Amino acid sequence: MGERDKGATLRVNVASILFEYTGGESALEARGKTVLEVLADLDRRHPGLKFRIVDEQDALRPHIKVFIDGKMVRKLGASVAKARELHILQALSGG
Amino acid sequence: MTPKKKAKKSKGSKTAVQLRGTLGLLIGTAKGGFLLKAKGGRSRWELLGPFHLGAKTNDLRLDPRDGKTLLACSTGGHLGPTIYRSKNAGKTWTEAKRSPRFDKLNSRSPRGKRARASRGNSVSTNFWLEPGHATEKGVWYCGTSPQGLFRSSDGGDSWSGVNGWNHNPMWSRWINVGVDGTPDGPVLHSIQIDPRDPKHMTVSCSSGGTFESLDRGKSWTPLNSGVAADFLPSANVGYGHDPHCMIMHPADPDRWYQQNHCGIYSMDRKVGTDWQRIGRRMPKRVGDVGFPIVPHPTDPDTVWVFPMDGSMIWPRTSPSGSPAIYCTHDGGKHWERQDKGLPKSNGYLTVLRQCMTGDSDPKKTGLYFGTTSGEIWASIDAGKSWKQIAAHLPRVYSVRVARFR
Numbered sequence: 001m002g003e004r005d006k007g008a009t010l011r012v013n014v015a016s017i018l019f020e021y022t023g024g025e026s027a028l029e030a031r032g033k034t035v036l037e038v039l040a041d042l043d044r045r046h047p048g049l050k051f052r053i054v055d056e057q058d059a060l061r062p063h064i065k066v067f068i069d070g071k072m073v074r075k076l077g078a079s080v081a082k083a084r085e086l087h088i089l090q091a092l093s094g095g
Numbered sequence: 096m097t098p099k100k101k102a103k104k105s106k107g108s109k110t111a112v113q114l115r116g117t118l119g120l121l122i123g124t125a126k127g128g129f130l131l132k133a134k135g136g137r138s139r140w141e142l143l144g145p146f147h148l149g150a151k152t153n154d155l156r157l158d159p160r161d162g163k164t165l166l167a168c169s170t171g172g173h174l175g176p177t178i179y180r181s182k183n184a185g186k187t188w189t190e191a192k193r194s195p196r197f198d199k200l201n202s203r204s205p206r207g208k209r210a211r212a213s214r215g216n217s218v219s220t221n222f223w224l225e226p227g228h229a230t231e232k233g234v235w236y237c238g239t240s241p242q243g244l245f246r247s248s249d250g251g252d253s254w255s256g257v258n259g260w261n262h263n264p265m266w267s268r269w270i271n272v273g274v275d276g277t278p279d280g281p282v283l284h285s286i287q288i289d290p291r292d293p294k295h296m297t298v299s300c301s302s303g304g305t306f307e308s309l310d311r312g313k314s315w316t317p318l319n320s321g322v323a324a325d326f327l328p329s330a331n332v333g334y335g336h337d338p339h340c341m342i343m344h345p346a347d348p349d350r351w352y353q354q355n356h357c358g359i360y361s362m363d364r365k366v367g368t369d370w371q372r373i374g375r376r377m378p379k380r381v382g383d384v385g386f387p388i389v390p391h392p393t394d395p396d397t398v399w400v401f402p403m404d405g406s407m408i409w410p411r412t413s414p415s416g417s418p419a420i421y422c423t424h425d426g427g428k429h430w431e432r433q434d435k436g437l438p439k440s441n442g443y444l445t446v447l448r449q450c451m452t453g454d455s456d457p458k459k460t461g462l463y464f465g466t467t468s469g470e471i472w473a474s475i476d477a478g479k480s481w482k483q484i485a486a487h488l489p490r491v492y493s494v495r496v497a498r499f500r
Contacts, residue, residue: 017174061174
């Protein structure tokens with residue numbers, strides 16, 4: 001699969017726990033080369049969202065899971081250049 | 096692209112809350128905040144809420160300087176910690192623009208573990224909220240887990256670290272970094288501001304002890320002399336102790352009391368810096384271990400405690416399943432048991448450190464406590480008799496008196 005065109009957005013699906021930031025929307029769009037950049041882009045349009053899922057040391061919080069095209073990643077530096085969509089979900093723990 | 100205006104998030108109660116001029120109890124629980132509104136001279140209570148249902152609310156406080164601003168420490172289960180504010184007594188809420196967070200560890204940070212102090216850590220819980228001095232409107236302090244101290248000067252909307260504490264080269268040694276504290280992590284709590292002097296404050300830490308600052312947090316001195324530390328090889332150490340709750344008595348801010356993991360203590364700061372174990376005069380079968388300690392509004396010799404079983408296996412429930420409050424009116428020389436209305440048996444209650452409080456009535460002082468089993472109890476006769484005023488709540492993390500204006 002080739003890389004997404006430069007400037008193209010990535011579909012980001014978020015869990016309902018983040019709806020207070022997205023106005024109830026579960027399907028968002030964002031730009032970035034890595035997971036962290038995508039989250040920073042989301043945060044510009046949905047202020048406060050990033051810090052609830054990524055801590056101040058830029059580490060993914062323990063009860064949050066991120067999937068790139070269905071594959072789970074923990075490193076926020078993971079590339080999304082060839083990705084079609086990202087999922088941000090809550091883990092089964094954390095209740 | 097112009098950034099969207101920060102969304103207003105409203106998780107207040109749907110009920111229009113008429114609170115002006117009323118007394119309330121702000122309840123922080125494992126699944127949100129609640130408010131018990133006093134009616135009929137504190138003889139009846141109306142439960143309002145929840146605020147932020149589902150969010151662990153470690154502390155929920157009213158700003159006494161305006162009587163209507165509320166701050167709530169919130170951790171959303173899966174989500175990281177934040178702080179919510181209401182400027183209208185809980186009708187609507189917004190999230191803080193910048194909640195407490197430790198500084199990044201990067202190439203500019205000092206080298207060496209001690210010099211780095213708290214840099215590189217991540218706040219897991221905003222634990223204790225404290226309004227600043229009466230003359231410093233808009234100032235708040237927040238204690239966190241790990242044991243960080245943060246300050247806001249804009250009414251809780253943005254927070255920055257008190258670097259005299261968070262970046263102190265002694266930080267990692269004072270708090271015994273890496274040592275487990277409470278099940279929710281080691282915490283900084285009992286932030287006390289001297290009502291006579293906004294620069295004079297104390298904080299206490301699990302696995303750390305009590306510390307004093309005379310310069311608004313720029314520098315700190317451990318004050319733990321005389322306090323036992325049965326869990327350490329030697330008690331004769333300057334820090335590493337485990338205060339559960341420490342207070343500057345409002346009637347005399349030089350009179351300090353603490354309920355410690357290892358007993359009940361008092362200090363007269365005018366005289367010196369040694370703690371005296373006043374809990375030795377508690378009945379031996381009850382002991383002097385517990386979490387909260389509550390001062391009388393006007394009598395510096397009167398405090399209340401809620402003992403817990405700190406015997407061999409430390410269940411932290413009421414000793415022998417028979418809950419009681421103990422009160423002293425003479426600075427700890429004598430203790431009086433108060434249990435009328437509480438279960439006589441099979442009452443295995445646990446009351447956490449922020450879960451017992453008192454109101455400002457000097458003659459018929461109202462006392463209130465909440466349990467980990469979701470009950471709220473009240474006395475309106477200074478502990479002589481007790482009544483359950485709420486039940487079936489989630490695990491209670493904090494109970495605070497609020498006088499709305």
